[in-house]
Amino acid sequence: MTESIAVGTDGSAAATAALEWAVDDAVRRGVSLRIVHAMDRWPHDLVEFPTPGRSGQLECFGEQVLTEAAKAAMERRPDVRVTTELIEGTPSDVLGGQAETAVELVVGNRGLGGFAGSLLGSVPVRLAGHVSGAVVVVRQGRAEVYGEVVVGVDGSAECDPALGFAFEQAALRGCGLRVVYAWQMPLHAFSPEAGGDIEEIRRAQRLVAEERLAGWQERFPTVEVVSEVTRARPVPTLLAASARADLLVVGSRGLGAVGSVLLGSVSREVLHHARGPVAVVRSTRSTGRGPRASSG
Template structure:
């Protein structure tokens, strides 16, 4: 919703500043405001926190003058506060790891915790500068949360004027206890490819301007997703909202993607989920 802001959790580090820039650009694409937030649990650092968040806000206003930027310092636990505020945001953006004045506030565990429990989609931006070329990649299966992720990915690709790569990963361990014979493997591959085309057909019609490529690949989900998204602008995965991950996207897979992907990662919860 346009009246809801993009919320960026920052900590004063260089990595969180890059995440804030990404959030500001995304707010511009969404015609939304940007809310910068530092969660500080040490009263002795209150002045430092205020100075840090104001400095980042000033930089964002220079980079994206069309975006209304607000800045705030809140007290409390970073995960709890960011999750609470996610209910009033259309998107939460976080740095993957902090290395500055409030480095302890946005460590990887905080980003993962917020991505797992937030009421809105969460994007985790790595330290390296995100690419401005390349596709949006979305990992899908046949679960409801996968459909939410797919819709999010189509909308993101449309805003970025990017190609969308829809990737479904499978491996025998998810189907049978023993490896498939080559002929059976080909049959399963073909069946998944046909199901994927059917699954994506309505959104291809809804977003005719988005060039779409569907890929079904056998392998380990973390390695295939991260390899496929190496040069991507965004990697999107789905989340159930109850703390677990549906289908192929078990908690360990999502955590692996968040840890290993070099591009920004969006975690999209199932709208039907609880939390």
């Protein structure tokens, strides 16, 4: 099977933005594009009591969405190879399955459902951090090119796949990479016995970040890296950096993740509030109950 990027579409404006992002990335990577529409019977029909003609209508709508998406993809980049898939099932199940055989999965931040002003639909919430590899969530209405990819790291091993993805994206785009490591004073540093030397902690944090970077920089020597190690809250720091970035990359969870949580709080917040595309990258080997599962 040739490598491909999977993109989910329900025909919405955000899904169209996702499609455009996916088309461009397929060309950058030299892989094909698989456009997927899930026919979700459930909200309309109980399988036992189908409304006559409903299934035909859903299929018709799905075919139309896919035809229009394929046309738009080829108009945008005539050199892209496109396939389409019409599959019955709930969108998150169908797309989760498709992600298993894709280089990455791309979806819009919202779709046809949801309510006005909703920032994130159920599909990205269910999939980001839950499926292995990268889930890229794209919003409509962003045309600027900034020439920078931003990645958020927190010194945990969980962010290694995110670093790898971010270096790869920067290399593919021929742009710079900003590595943002926003750290906060650990609570125990304030206890009287810790005698916390802030400069020492600062140096230690910088070292952690540099160690994480070294291996990737070796693999992608052409990528120019700016690393920003700052004592600040991660969410606002990442959101600010992403305002001037073509892509923000985060890991699925980090140091603060508790138990079996698959999407950490920083990644979740960033997904809700970022202005541009966000990639949530989870290790392909991770089971979600990795060695950090009990470390708080």
